[in-house]
Amino acid sequence: MIDSYGREINYLRVSVTKRCNLNCTYCGAQNEKENNELTADEIEKTVRAFALCGIDKVRLTGGEPLVRKDICYIAERISRIDGIKKLALTTNGIRLKECAGELKKAGVRAVNISLDTTDRERFKSITGYDGLNKVYDGIDECERVGLSPIRINAVLIRGQNDSDAESLINIARERKIDVRFIELMPFSDEGDNDELVIKSDEILQKFPFLKPAAQKGTAFEKSVARYYESEGFKGRIGFITPISDKFCSECNRIRLLSDGKVKVCLGSDEVIDLKPYLCDEKLLEEKVRDAILSKPMEHKFSCGYGASHGLNKIGG
Ligand code: SAM
Numbered sequence: 001m002i003d004s005y006g007r008e009i010n011y012l013r014v015s016v017t018k019r020c021n022l023n024c025t026y027c028g029a030q031n032e033k034e035n036n037e038l039t040a041d042e043i044e045k046t047v048r049a050f051a052l053c054g055i056d057k058v059r060l061t062g063g064e065p066l067v068r069k070d071i072c073y074i075a076e077r078i079s080r081i082d083g084i085k086k087l088a089l090t091t092n093g094i095r096l097k098e099c100a101g102e103l104k105k106a107g108v109r110a111v112n113i114s115l116d117t118t119d120r121e122r123f124k125s126i127t128g129y130d131g132l133n134k135v136y137d138g139i140d141e142c143e144r145v146g147l148s149p150i151r152i153n154a155v156l157i158r159g160q161n162d163s164d165a166e167s168l169i170n171i172a173r174e175r176k177i178d179v180r181f182i183e184l185m186p187f188s189d190e191g192d193n194d195e196l197v198i199k200s201d202e203i204l205q206k207f208p209f210l211k212p213a214a215q216k217g218t219a220f221e222k223s224v225a226r227y228y229e230s231e232g233f234k235g236r237i238g239f240i241t242p243i244s245d246k247f248c249s250e251c252n253r254i255r256l257l258s259d260g261k262v263k264v265c266l267g268s269d270e271v272i273d274l275k276p277y278l279c280d281e282k283l284l285e286e287k288v289r290d291a292i293l294s295k296p297m298e299h300k301f302s303c304g305y306g307a308s309h310g311l312n313k314i315g316g
Pocket of ligand 1: 020026027061062063064065090091092093112113114115153154155182183184185186
């Protein structure tokens with residue numbers, strides 16, 4: 001449906017849990033526990049209400065979605081909802097090798113894998129877990145079972161993993177995988193972090209062989225990323241720039257949190273609790289419409305939004 005600012009909102013990101021099996025320095029999961037996660041039934045009911053309001057693309061995220069034992073069941077239930085045409089997943093990849101085949105059978109198509117470094121020791125220091133090889137195995141398994149497209153999302157942080165830009169770019173050189181750099185957003189308890197953010201211009205200057213690629217503009221491919229390509233590359237390089245170049249006027253998304261609250265904008269504090277309406281389908285649909293209509297014109301990261309909004313809670 002069309003929101004109050006003329007944007008078509010058709011993309012729902014569903015955080016199925018706040019829990020995570022990694023502990024990335026910049027994310028804020030820090031041993032998050034949760035006992036108020038929506039059940040698979042409740043998630044299905046809620047997504048059904050969103051589908052009635054024009055949502056046709058759903059991404060499962062978290063926390064780490066693959067820590068939920070019923071994740072394939074959740075995926076299957078969502079993929080069968082009338083109107084849902086595309087189901088995707090964002091994961092840290094640690095459990096992907098075990099799950100990729102079942103996820104594909106359950107209706108998941110596209111997978112985004114978060115990977116900030118190709119160095120085993122650095123992976124351990126960023127995530128608190130010696131798991132780089134598991135992520136690589138997960139990527140291989142996605143390719144093997146035919147999940148597509150597969151994308152890698154990386155957050156570069158000055159002084160921590162900025163030297164990984166080249167080796168991450170080389171993944172797109174060698175494999176049919178898009179590698180996307182996401183600007184660090186101010187979600188840690190340290191508040192604003194401007195000096196740590198590596199902006200797209202800095203990367204493009206360092207790798208001048210990257211040239212703007214034709215943007216895929218269909219409704220499904222509508223993406224917040226700007227893509228670049230280079231001769232001989234099998235994949236593309238993308239930039240997601242919430243800090244240096246807001247894309248709010250193009251925003252087509254809304255977020256369902258793991259406890260049943262809706263977050264209408266990543267950069268706003270406003271949430272709408274849908275849990276009280278789960279037993280009344282009509283009312284639930286009405287509340288979803290209200291939520292979509294309350295989406296603000298733009299986010300406010302740049303004016304003080306910061307601490308205690310870890311993406312693990314929101315569903316990055
Ligand atoms: N566990 C899953 C994963 O790792 O992809 C899904 C949740 S995670 C919060 C989703 C994405 O948010 C990851 O790619 C992560 O790098 C990104 N992220 C977390 N904190 C961030 C921050 N402060 N700024 C930018 N991206 C962030």
